[in-house]
Amino acid sequence: MTSLLIKNVRIMDDEPADILIRDGVIAEIAPGLDAPGVAEEDATGLIALPGLVDAHTHLDKSLLGWPWYKNDVGGASLMAMIENERDMKQRLGLDPHVQSMRHALKTAGFGATLIRSHIDIDTQGGLRALEGVMQTAEILADVVEIETVAFPQSGLTTREGTAELMDQALAMGANLVGGLDPCGVDRDPKGHLDIIFGLAERHGKGIDIHLHERGDLGLFSMEMILDRAEALDMKGMVTISHAFCLGMQDYPRVEAMLERLAAMDVAIMTTAPASSPAPMVKQLDAHGIRIGAGNDGIQDTWGPYGNGDMLERAKFVGLRNNLREDVEVKRALDICAGGGAVAMGKPRRALKAGAPGDLVLVEGEAVVQAVVTHAPRKLVVKGGHITARDGQTLMAAP
Template sequence: MTDLILKNVRPMGGALTDLAIHDRIFVENSDPAAEVIDCGGRILIPGLVEAHTHLDKSLLGLPWYRNEVGPRLIDKITNEREVKVSLGLDPQVQSERQAILSVSHGTTHIRSHVDVDTHHGLAGIEGVMATREKLAGIVDIEIVAFPQSSMMPRPGTVELMDEALALGADVVGGIDPCGIERDPKGHLDAVFRLAEKHGKPIDIHLHERDAMGGFSMEEIIARTRAHGMQGKVAISHAFCLGSPDRAYVADLQAQLADERIHILTTAPASAPVPLVRELRAAGILTGAGSDGIRDTWGPYGNADMLERAMFIGLRNNLRRDDEVELALDICTYGGAAIMEAEGYGLGLGCRADCVLVEGETLAEAVALRAKRKLVLKGGRVVARDGACILEAP
């Protein structure tokens, strides 16, 4: 791999400079024969981090799916499990399509939940693992074994989760211990047992609201403490932290901070959400993601984490420049820290995973969401002018 110099670049919107890359890493000086890319004074940020999505679910590239699904969470889960086959959803192809779209928008790291259930077995895990291998060097993909259809009410699922983790899934997933599992003790004991057995971190979907969500969260906190898993547990969605009972929420947040439990949000406009300024103040590491993208759950989503930063800003009423920068920080450093992405950042010695964005300031970059001029992964150009170097299948 030849050396590279990014000329006329403004790291994080700061002063104009040149950055040298050698052997995938930002270095002080590079080979005089290095390739030079003139960045035209654009802002450079580290690669965007898609820290909560579902690569195996997307319908990208397929004919339009007319959504006539019922309003409850369980309607969407049941519908999806049943129509996956008739729609011809191939988890390898779909995950590759979505991951390539992500790269085109400057995402260099993806954490994807992947369904594990008794209907489809490990087909999703195997498909996304194949994509992970195919896109190695283009984007890092972390796989969460995700019991979307529940574990406790569906015998055989815990065993499949175990197999998924043995096969190569990186993270143990979980889902609403009360609302979906109807057995919070059984579910959470199983999740933490799997994590302990495989030595892997945890990321639990928690849509439960208010007191019910708070109860499940307390159970997660207690097990994190008991298992000594501080820093290794994340809660996705955490709608209960958007409860109007702010004193109760403050107490929950203090406990999350104590056990170094992370929060992942998609900042949905129609659900209560954790308030990112409060999480920051409480010292809770926060990342973000797109959630499902154009799937049987809903038609929206474009895998653009700069747009997700805007959604976080809109949902949290972030208007001041420093506040918008917080939203962007969540979509970069926050997610990267939760994923423990190695050598993440723009400093010397960091891995050259980075994106050129348009705008005079970081806040303008978020507000504009313009096509990304250049995306590097490990010092290699992986997207230019909004298009990935790989074509989607």
């Protein structure tokens, strides 16, 4: 962390002012600031946004830097795609450290200063992916903060030895316990959830579980998740990613579930998918539920899409939720910035005194214009440290 004075910057849509960051924290925002001995940067009227947050991604999976991958299993079942990815990673000899460096630096170049990454833990790859991403997190600590989730994508009860590897991953320093579709993958919801909640209780860590299961099946799994969270008094410690079942059309049942989620302060992470049901922002907001967003995987064996840009993701959140008014589009941005940090249980990224000194400067006339055009990023600052200029991180990717 360091100190920096940014002159002539527009704070969101306000009049130009200066931002003083001291020891990694925003100390003051006002016109005409002076800070002798502190490095200065003239923003020349650019718009300042809070540092962006990718609250759901997979740093160990991307094929960035490799020849273009021809995807021929895109329409296959979930398990077929999982098995294909596991096989391809081994066949290609992907280095999780190199791939996570490429992915994280690309995302940071677009203005992200905080990332939560789910990392595969299975009996084929062991702990190698976690080791690689943790190495990346250490190297990039001054560029982007990386939080890790031990993710048993290939199953827990169906793959003997995975639970033990998860235990080791958490002992190594993985920040959260992951899980995946208790009914659809392991077909043993009780066994799957008993393991991940047991690990969370043993290690004193939170949970972030993928829940792609739709409709009644998804609500059933969600009820079981909440039952355990309530029994273990894990209020505020559970996140459900994707939560497609909350997009079902049975509004009374969804509303009842939202009330339970709110009571346990469960956070929801979304990618604002175009092709799946999804939890709707206005419904979640009405219940005060924390919401974050993420890019998920980018350019990997699952699909060719994604570029790591959370400002573009904010546009997708707006489109998926029919957010049209300026205040609504700014809410979409918040989900991909300060609100995403809050959903992760981190300090809100915000342009105010006392907030982390994380921000991104963009071109444009207004914040909403910057979102819908995913305006060029001119400067990225993490903890008062300049990390990127003109969309490129100062640290080169391997």
